[in-house]
Amino acid sequence: xxxxxxxxxxxxxxxxxxxxxxxxxxxxxxxxxxxxxxxxxxxxxxxxxxxxxxxxxxxxxxxxxxxxxxxxxxxxxxxxxxxxxxxxxxxxxx
Amino acid sequence: xxxxxxxxxxxxxxxxxxxxxxxxxxxxxxxxxxxxxxxxxxxxxxxxxxxxxxxxxxxxxxxxxxxxxxxxxxxxxxxxxxxxxxxxxxxxxxxxxxxxxxxxxxxxxxxxxxxxxxxxxxxxxxxxxxxxxxxxxxxxxxxxxxxxxxxxxxxxxxxxxxxxxxxxxxxxxxxxxxxxxxxxxxxxxxxxxxxxxxxxxxxxxxxxxxxxxxxxxxxxxxxxxxxxxxxxxxxxxxxxxxxxxxxxxxxxxxxxxxxxxxxxxxxxxxxxxxxxxxxxxxxxxxxxxxxxxxxxxxxxxxxxxxxxxxxxxxxxxxxxxxxxxxxxxxxxxxxxxxxxxxxxxxxxxxxxxxxxxxxxxxxxxxxxxxxxxxxxxxxxxxxxxxxxxxxxxxxxxxxxxxxxxxxxxxxxxxxxxxxxxxxxxxxxxxxxxxxxxxxxxxxxxxxxxxxxxxxxxxxxxxxxxxxxxxxxxxxxxxx
Numbered sequence: 001x002x003x004x005x006x007x008x009x010x011x012x013x014x015x016x017x018x019x020x021x022x023x024x025x026x027x028x029x030x031x032x033x034x035x036x037x038x039x040x041x042x043x044x045x046x047x048x049x050x051x052x053x054x055x056x057x058x059x060x061x062x063x064x065x066x067x068x069x070x071x072x073x074x075x076x077x078x079x080x081x082x083x084x085x086x087x088x089x090x091x092x093x094x
Numbered sequence: 095x096x097x098x099x100x101x102x103x104x105x106x107x108x109x110x111x112x113x114x115x116x117x118x119x120x121x122x123x124x125x126x127x128x129x130x131x132x133x134x135x136x137x138x139x140x141x142x143x144x145x146x147x148x149x150x151x152x153x154x155x156x157x158x159x160x161x162x163x164x165x166x167x168x169x170x171x172x173x174x175x176x177x178x179x180x181x182x183x184x185x186x187x188x189x190x191x192x193x194x195x196x197x198x199x200x201x202x203x204x205x206x207x208x209x210x211x212x213x214x215x216x217x218x219x220x221x222x223x224x225x226x227x228x229x230x231x232x233x234x235x236x237x238x239x240x241x242x243x244x245x246x247x248x249x250x251x252x253x254x255x256x257x258x259x260x261x262x263x264x265x266x267x268x269x270x271x272x273x274x275x276x277x278x279x280x281x282x283x284x285x286x287x288x289x290x291x292x293x294x295x296x297x298x299x300x301x302x303x304x305x306x307x308x309x310x311x312x313x314x315x316x317x318x319x320x321x322x323x324x325x326x327x328x329x330x331x332x333x334x335x336x337x338x339x340x341x342x343x344x345x346x347x348x349x350x351x352x353x354x355x356x357x358x359x360x361x362x363x364x365x366x367x368x369x370x371x372x373x374x375x376x377x378x379x380x381x382x383x384x385x386x387x388x389x390x391x392x393x394x395x396x397x398x399x400x401x402x403x404x405x406x407x408x409x410x411x412x413x414x415x416x417x418x419x420x421x422x423x424x425x426x427x428x429x430x431x432x433x434x435x436x437x438x439x440x441x442x443x444x445x446x447x448x449x450x451x452x453x454x455x456x457x458x459x460x461x462x463x464x465x466x467x468x469x470x471x472x473x474x475x476x477x478x479x480x481x482x483x484x485x486x487x488x489x490x491x492x493x494x495x496x497x498x499x500x501x502x503x504x505x506x507x508x509x510x511x512x513x514x515x516x517x518x519x520x521x522x523x524x525x526x527x528x529x530x531x532x533x534x535x536x537x538x539x540x541x542x543x544x545x546x547x548x549x550x551x552x553x554x555x556x557x558x559x560x561x562x563x564x565x566x567x568x569x570x571x572x573x
Contacts, residue, residue: 005242008260009232010251010297010379012288017234019248 025087028059034085036073037065043091052091064088095154096226101129102191105150105161105170108140111208111422112182113165116162117141119187119197123219126193135164135210155210157220163206166204167191181206184534198545218266229265229276229293246301251379253371253399257301265557271306272313280313280468282322283381284327290316290380295372299377301398302372307350308365310571312372314428315340318569319373324380324430325564329556330383332366335395336564337558339473340370340378340402340539344426345412345417346571354406356544359436359475360552362390370402405541409478410541411485418491418538426571429466431473432564433540433553441480442548450480454550455501459531465509467529471536471555471566477543480550491539502531533560 009017025031033054035047051061064081066073081088102123106113121143124130130148135156138149141215159168163180167190170176179190182204185382187196209260211220232357236245242259246252258264269276269292276293283290292313319326319338329336340354353363361367372440385391391398407414416427440455444450454474476484483492505528520529536559543549556564 004238005236006262007234007236008229008243008262008293008297009234010260010294012286012294012300012373012380012382013232014286014288014382017232020540062229 028054028057028087032060032062032084033085034088035061035063035080036081036088037063038069038070038090038092039066040091040093043094046091047089050091082087095158097153097173098122098132098159098168098170099129100170101131103131103133103159103170104165104456105135105156105159105168105209106141107135107207107210108137110164111459112204112206114140114538115200115204116165116182116197117143119182122193122196123191125570126191128191133159145186152192153211153216153220154224156209157224157230161209162427162545164214165206166209166474188268217262218263222262222266229262229269230291231293231297232372233262250384251301251375253378255399258303258373260297260300264300265293268300268304268306268309269280270292270557271296271309271443274313280316283316283320283376284383285330286336286382288380288382290376293313295376295382298375299368299372301375301379303364303368303438304372304460305350305364305368308369308372310351310573311342311346311365311369311426312376314515314569314571315369315373315430316376318428318430321375321543321567321569323561323565324354324567325430325558326377326381328558328563330412331388331434332430332555332556332558333388333390333392335391335393335554336432337395337398337401337434338361338370338373338396339431339433339553340373341415341429341431341473342369342402342404342427342571343407343414343421343429344571345424347407352404354404354542357546358403358406358542366402366404367400370397370400373402378508397435401433405540406478409481409545411481411489412539412541413493415538415540416568419566421568421570426557427568427570428571429566431553431566432472432556432559434555435553436475436508437552439550439555440548440550441550444548446484446496447484447489447494449496450483452501455498455553457499457506458502461531461552462557463518465513465516465558466503467520467531468533469557469559471532471559473503473553474537474557475543475553476539476541476552477550478541478545479548495537495539497539499530499532528551536560 037043037047054061120141130146133148134140135150168178190308212337243256246257274292278292279289280295293496295313295316299309350365352365357500383389405414417423417550421427429471441453459473506524509520510522510525
């Protein structure tokens with residue numbers, strides 16, 4: 001796995017070679033925001049603060065939590081977030 | 095690469111018994127007036143008894159010297175090759191070197207072995223590394239832990255099914271399937287109107303799972319899809335079901351093992367499946383025609399993954415579609431038809447062409463809507479058991495078409511809006527007289543399918559068939 005693997009681009013090469021991130025919403029108005037706690041210490045305190053700021057602005061907020069920060073989120077949790085929320089804020093560090 | 099010195103150049107490998115056998119001969123040549131340089135492919139310590147040995151385990155010299163057999167003895171003079179011999183034949187070596195009594199005690203003759211630079215798989219690798227022909231396309235580097243098939247999905251290169259990752263080696267091998275230059279423009283692909291090179295077609299053919307020998311068919315299909323009369327842009331954009339249906343005629347069908355028999359319109363044959371898919375992937379990846387983007391199909395049809403089959407010419411009661419469309423017999427062609435799904439025709443009791451033609455006409459009338467004439471073309475696929483009925487009665491394809499035209503002259507009164515308590519239909523002003531179901535030339539007939547089953551099939555066309563929309567197009571398949 002150390003050697004870099006190369007594929008040849010089958011497209012018209014009109015988009016960047018690196019995958020683009022999804023575009024961020026231009027406004028949060030009317031959106032449902034997910035807050036994801038990855039189970040790192042004090043992540044909940046940070047997200048409590050974010051939640052109160054968002055709800056002050058009249059936005060709908062939903063809270064989610066990963067069972068452990070050491071592994072990727074379970075599929076069910078990812079599906080729950082993607083079907084219920086328009087954007088997600090993740091508390092990454094301690 | 096360093097230049098090859100003048101004198102004798104010997105390319106060899108330890109794995110070749112002839113090369114090891116002639117090691118004493120190498121020593122004899124080395125002792126002569128003309129210098130000898132030995133290039134060794136597999137083991138730099140071989141031949142141990144010769145002084146001037148060059149390590150060619152990279153095979154760079156072997157590649158550039160076009161070595162096919164070891165041992166190969168080359169005479170270089172003034173930087174150019176003046177002659178070469180391969181294998182071992184004493185008298186030939188003595189003449190070539192001007193030396194007598196070479197290899198005393200050795201057999202007079204031994205053939206050589208295959209050179210390592212032309213081993214299958216290795217030849218492609220070397221051509222990519224040392225060759226001058228480059229595909230001239232952007233390289234995409236994968237992350238170390240990225241799965242290559244998942245990477246293709248992530249980048250949006252697939253139709254929903256896994257694709258074969260387009261590595262340099264695979265694309266190089268694919269390009270060996272055509273004599274055309276990788277940078278040659280095949281056509282301008284809608285909807286984004288992108289000039290498409292042979293390389294891009296080859297990459298998408300790799301994605302689709304094609305063998306290199308299918309590439310000329312894919313190239314012809316892509317060229318055909320760019321013919322204005324086919325209106326590929328409209329077919330991509332329409333809310334209707336249609337997409338390109340590829341029909342292949344001529345000797346290429348047997349040469350690449352296409353299916354025109356049992357399950358001809360179904361799954362299971364690599365050439366059928368991947369050629370149709372490659373065309374769709376070119377449209378998707380090069381042209382930018384994607385569902386939900388420019389492709390606005392309400393329902394689409396499964397043939398938009400791939401829809402490609404061959405006409406069964408040898409068992410046909412009639413001339414092939416390609417001949418009907420003006421190409422000489424024996425010419426390989428692709429014909430594109432803007433078609434949708436398959437509608438089955440069931441008739442197990444007709445034993446006369448008249449009766450069977452009436453069955454065909456009744457079913458053909460329902461294409462798009464039984465009250466809508468001259469909108470959608472149709473392709474009628476007649477199976478061997480149905481075809482036999484026409485053959486035995488001596489009906490030509492033209493005769494059958496004539497009969498169907500006459501049976502499909504429909505009274506306007508049956509088709510006007512509101513008739514039969516159906517709002518859909520033609521304007522009241524067309525109630526008088528009759529109208530043909532199909533525009534002139536709008537019904538085509540081909541022969542395909544397994545030998546058991548009194549069934550045929552209709553592939554309905556786009557409701558914007560003809561000069562206002564899409565017309566069938568045919569292109570010769572060239573190498």
